[in-house]
Amino acid sequence: MSDQTKYLLDESRIPKAWYNIQADLPVPAPPVLHPGTMQPVGPQDLAPLFPMTIIAQEVTTEREVEIPKEVRDIYRLWRPAPLYRAHRLEKALGTPAKIFYKYEGVSPAGSHKPNTAVPQAFYNAAEGVKRLTTETGAGQWGTSLSFAGNVFGLEVLVFQVRVSYDQKPYRRAVMETYGARCLPSPSTETEFGRSVLAQRPDHPGSLGIAISEAVELAAQRDDTKYALGSVLNHVLMHQTIIGLESMEQLHMANTEPDVVVGCTGGGSNFAGIAFPFIGQGLRGGKKARIVAVEPAACPSLTRGKYAYDFGDTGHMTPLTKMHTLGSTFTPPGFHAGGLRYHGMAPLVSHLRNLGLIEAVAYTQGECFSAGVLFARAEGIVPAPEANHAVKGAIEEALRCKREGRSETILFNLCGHGHFDMTAYQKYFSGELKDEAYDEKELAMALSGLPSVPAEYA
Amino acid sequence: MSDQTKYLLDESRIPKAWYNIQADLPVPAPPVLHPGTMQPVGPQDLAPLFPMTIIAQEVTTEREVEIPKEVRDIYRLWRPAPLYRAHRLEKALGTPAKIFYKYEGVSPAGSHKPNTAVPQAFYNAAEGVKRLTTETGAGQWGTSLSFAGNVFGLEVLVFQVRVSYDQKPYRRAVMETYGARCLPSPSTETEFGRSVLAQRPDHPGSLGIAISEAVELAAQRDDTKYALGSVLNHVLMHQTIIGLESMEQLHMANTEPDVVVGCTGGGSNFAGIAFPFIGQGLRGGKKARIVAVEPAACPSLTRGKYAYDFGDTGHMTPLTKMHTLGSTFTPPGFHAGGLRYHGMAPLVSHLRNLGLIEAVAYTQGECFSAGVLFARAEGIVPAPEANHAVKGAIEEALRCKREGRSETILFNLCGHGHFDMTAYQKYFSGELKDEAYDEKELAMALSGLPSVPAEYA
Numbered sequence: 068m069s070d071q072t073k074y075l076l077d078e079s080r081i082p083k084a085w086y087n088i089q090a091d092l093p094v095p096a097p098p099v100l101h102p103g104t105m106q107p108v109g110p111q112d113l114a115p116l117f118p119m120t121i122i123a124q125e126v127t128t129e130r131e132v133e134i135p136k137e138v139r140d141i142y143r144l145w146r147p148a149p150l151y152r153a154h155r156l157e158k159a160l161g162t163p164a165k166i167f168y169k170y171e172g173v174s175p176a177g178s179h180k181p182n183t184a185v186p187q188a189f190y191n192a193a194e195g196v197k198r199l200t201t202e203t204g205a206g207q208w209g210t211s212l213s214f215a216g217n218v219f220g221l222e223v224l225v226f227q228v229r230v231s232y233d234q235k236p237y238r239r240a241v242m243e244t245y246g247a248r249c250l251p252s253p254s255t256e257t258e259f260g261r262s263v264l265a266q267r268p269d270h271p272g273s274l275g276i277a278i279s280e281a282v283e284l285a286a287q288r289d290d291t292k293y294a295l296g297s298v299l300n301h302v303l304m305h306q307t308i309i310g311l312e313s314m315e316q317l318h319m320a321n322t323e324p325d326v327v328v329g330c331t332g333g334g335s336n337f338a339g340i341a342f343p344f345i346g347q348g349l350r351g352g353k354k355a356r357i358v359a360v361e362p363a364a365c366p367s368l369t370r371g372k373y374a375y376d377f378g379d380t381g382h383m384t385p386l387t388k389m390h391t392l393g394s395t396f397t398p399p400g401f402h403a404g405g406l407r408y409h410g411m412a413p414l415v416s417h418l419r420n421l422g423l424i425e426a427v428a429y430t431q432g433e434c435f436s437a438g439v440l441f442a443r444a445e446g447i448v449p450a451p452e453a454n455h456a457v458k459g460a461i462e463e464a465l466r467c468k469r470e471g472r473s474e475t476i477l478f479n480l481c482g483h484g485h486f487d488m489t490a491y492q493k494y495f496s497g498e499l500k501d502e503a504y505d506e507k508e509l510a511m512a513l514s515g516l517p518s519v520p521a522e523y524a
Numbered sequence: 525m526s527d528q529t530k531y532l533l534d535e536s537r538i539p540k541a542w543y544n545i546q547a548d549l550p551v552p553a554p555p556v557l558h559p560g561t562m563q564p565v566g567p568q569d570l571a572p573l574f575p576m577t578i579i580a581q582e583v584t585t586e587r588e589v590e591i592p593k594e595v596r597d598i599y600r601l602w603r604p605a606p607l608y609r610a611h612r613l614e615k616a617l618g619t620p621a622k623i624f625y626k627y628e629g630v631s632p633a634g635s636h637k638p639n640t641a642v643p644q645a646f647y648n649a650a651e652g653v654k655r656l657t658t659e660t661g662a663g664q665w666g667t668s669l670s671f672a673g674n675v676f677g678l679e680v681l682v683f684q685v686r687v688s689y690d691q692k693p694y695r696r697a698v699m700e701t702y703g704a705r706c707l708p709s710p711s712t713e714t715e716f717g718r719s720v721l722a723q724r725p726d727h728p729g730s731l732g733i734a735i736s737e738a739v740e741l742a743a744q745r746d747d748t749k750y751a752l753g754s755v756l757n758h759v760l761m762h763q764t765i766i767g768l769e770s771m772e773q774l775h776m777a778n779t780e781p782d783v784v785v786g787c788t789g790g791g792s793n794f795a796g797i798a799f800p801f802i803g804q805g806l807r808g809g810k811k812a813r814i815v816a817v818e819p820a821a822c823p824s825l826t827r828g829k830y831a832y833d834f835g836d837t838g839h840m841t842p843l844t845k846m847h848t849l850g851s852t853f854t855p856p857g858f859h860a861g862g863l864r865y866h867g868m869a870p871l872v873s874h875l876r877n878l879g880l881i882e883a884v885a886y887t888q889g890e891c892f893s894a895g896v897l898f899a900r901a902e903g904i905v906p907a908p909e910a911n912h913a914v915k916g917a918i919e920e921a922l923r924c925k926r927e928g929r930s931e932t933i934l935f936n937l938c939g940h941g942h943f944d945m946t947a948y949q950k951y952f953s954g955e956l957k958d959e960a961y962d963e964k965e966l967a968m969a970l971s972g973l974p975s976v977p978a979e980y981a
Contacts, residue, residue: 072600073535143529144608144903151601173630175903177942217900237945243952244899244945442701443674446601446632485634485942488694488701495700 205404206238279381297333306339334412393512662861663695736838754790763796791869850969
């Protein structure tokens with residue numbers, strides 16, 4: 068243990084603006100297409116689902132977007148989040164690398180998700196919305212939106228993937244503690260849910276189905292909007308507070324990262340830590356290597372196709388160009404529920420396509436093994452999702468050891484694992500299997516991608 | 525939300541010494557008696573169980589006991605812990621009181637327990653001990669000692685009450701993540717455990733039995749010592765870092781508490797927040813009212829007898845004078861597992877006997893209701909134990925409202941509830957019952973208290 072392990076910022080240094088990478092892109096991201104017309108969507112197409120401020124944030128090319136005072140006041144409950152130097156992990160690995168991690172588990176929800184839930188709830192409340200609908204898989208996003216909705220006096224209705232709803236009732240209890248209503252999806256409250264149940268009454272649900280249900284309800288009612296916890300541009304931008312704070316904290320430690328590592332499901336926590344550093348490189352500053360780590364069982368960036376696809380199973384959402392495994396692809400039931408999504412955020416996909424980020428995939432067994440090593444060295448038990456970033460950072464540190472390089476590695480520890488200890492239990496008991504996805508199913512899902520007009524293909 | 529909600533101290537202001545209330549007691553606490561001779565124990569009697577530094581800390585009357593640098597280095601992983609002004613809770617209650625809470629859920633174990641686990645592991649390792657044994661009920665203490673033992677390279681063996689071992693396997697998973705070994709108690713690894721199982725093979729276990737097992741193993745081996753998570757003087761002293769930091773943070777907020785509230789099981793988190801303020805009053809400074817909140821189903825301070833009793837069921841521990849429900853008393857199975865102990869810390873009992881603290885008991889239903897109100901206002905979901913302190917603080921705030929007083933209330937939020945959401949789930953579903961203890965069993969347990977020589981009775 069060296070003389071300094073934790074870098075804290077005073078509350079007065081919570082960033083006053085998010086960073087918008089769209090200002091610095093060498094090539095603009097491909098447009099979002101309307102599922103009916105297959106032409107670029109306009110604000111009016113999105114208005115049934117989102118408040119105008121968020122629609123504007125989705126497309127703005129301003130570099131800095133102000134964080135409202137009301138949002139910073141809530142951020143202050145847990146932000147600025149600490150940045151740690153992982154001295155004990157470095158020692159355990161025998162690496163000359165300097166490993167730093169930003170810890171987002173200090174939020175009331177235990178993950179990075181409230182960083183965007185709070186502004187989304189604020190903007191909706193400010194525009195007179197009364198109710199938010201959303202979907203959740205494992206429960207991190209549903210928990211965070213429930214927390215944020217409660218803060219600003221909004222009703223929150225969460226469609227939770229049925230298998231999680233049944234197997235993880237304690238997750239639902241957190242949402243209910245914050246006053247939200249939680250329904251198992253597929254449900255009988257939407258037309259799409261009923262159509263799924265008619266085909267298969269015991270359907271276990273999926274994130275894609277739950278999104279369709281939440282979108283359907285929001286589209287029907289004027290006082291109800293929809294909130295998404297990842298993928299979209301504004302969500303990724305809200306998360307950049309992670310990287311912006313880290314930048315200041317690394318400055319306190321007199322260093323800059325050579326490598327930035329994050330885990331990727333929809334892409335939001337990865338974008339949060341990485342985009343400010345990518346932007347710095349694009350503007351002529353120091354270029355760090357940027358590494359996205361994804362689960363081998365749901366490898367959109369490493370095995371998916373960069374193509375237009377739907378965000379949901381019911382094909383109600385607009386089409387975005389992204390690395391996708393196909394909207395009908397169902398990943399095996401591994402424990403990092405937050406990484407089980409068929410697509411990748413369009414902005415992350417675009418950056419990958421431009422060669423500005425690297426991507427690598429690991430099995431869950433490898434990631435749990437890394438997480439246990441980390442917990443024993445650093446004390447914090449990571450969420451299964453975060454274990455992917457831990458694994459990625461450890462691999463970089465071991466490369467530094469082989470090459471005799473003293474690089475600075477930064478990674479995002481996006482949440483604690485206290486809600487997920489049953490997964491660790493299965494890891495210790497040997498019950499945890501590295502389930503592979505079905506290659507045939509992937510091929511079929513990819514062959515069913517929607518066709519778009521030639522100028523967008 | 526007002527302009528400031530969180531009071532942070534810089535790491536350099538982690539206290540350099542714990543506060544020892546034994547220096548300021550108007551009357552010394554009664555002696556600890558040897559279970560064989562019924563005479564005061566000496567250091568040599570405790571040497572099989574504890575390292576010499578800890579034995580010395582148990583009896584010292586020095587006011588300030590230095591916190592070793594190695595311990596502060598580990599404390600820095602999460603300390604100083606934040607102090608919050610509960611603006612939103614105040615608003616929800618409509619009280620003129622100013623409510624502050626110290627939040628100990630930021631530790632890697634999610635509770636205040638590592639504050640003593642870390643120094644205990646450090647002192648044992650420094651004296652060449654190789655292995656620590658301990659007991660745990662719900663798992664907070666076992667988790668914390670597993671974390672701390674791992675930091676200083678000690679093996680940790682945890683006897684977990686069997687009913688918790690079976691019902692909460694995720695708790696065991698945390699201990700195993702930190703490399704500890706966890707056994708269900710009663711076990712076949714000790715003589716006492718075997719004797720209990722011989723009488724009743726399906727015995728659900730109790731904290732008292734688990735203590736007996738852990739003590740038996742430690743007493744048998746030279747390289748093995750025992751660690752206790754509450755009750756003893758040194759444990760309470762280690763926890764005073766909570767109150768010492770709070771004192772500095774309230775100074776930043778330009779206020780002093782009129783009332784200090786903590787929940788009490790064994791007494792350690794209560795002592796941690798309260799003792800520095802009691803000491804200040806004893807030394808002629810401002811006297812705050814000090815309120816201990818206990819569960820109505822295990823009410824040692826409000827319904828127990830102040831008498832000498834054993835700490836364990838097997839009657840292997842020394843006898844201490846304390847508020848006790850009798851060492852054979854088995855409280856009903858309520859959810860605040862950390863508060864299910866038949867006795868109260870001798871120092872807390874002594875202060876209660878001197879009239880320096882007040883005590884009050886609430887049912888678990890009342891406490892969960894308070895916890896949900898708190899979570900909706902402040903965002904943090906409290907542990908079931910901490911809900912008792914929340915309830916106590918809310919009652920004080922409502923009294924201030926009735927009396928039109930703008931008092932300053934400080935309470936300790938000793939842990940987060942993320943491990944305990946099944947309890948909240950039962951609260952919401954109406955399954956949570958306010959089980960009362962059996963009056964006849966209490967009377968019988970109290971009638972079986974050990975006799976001690978007249979001069980100590």
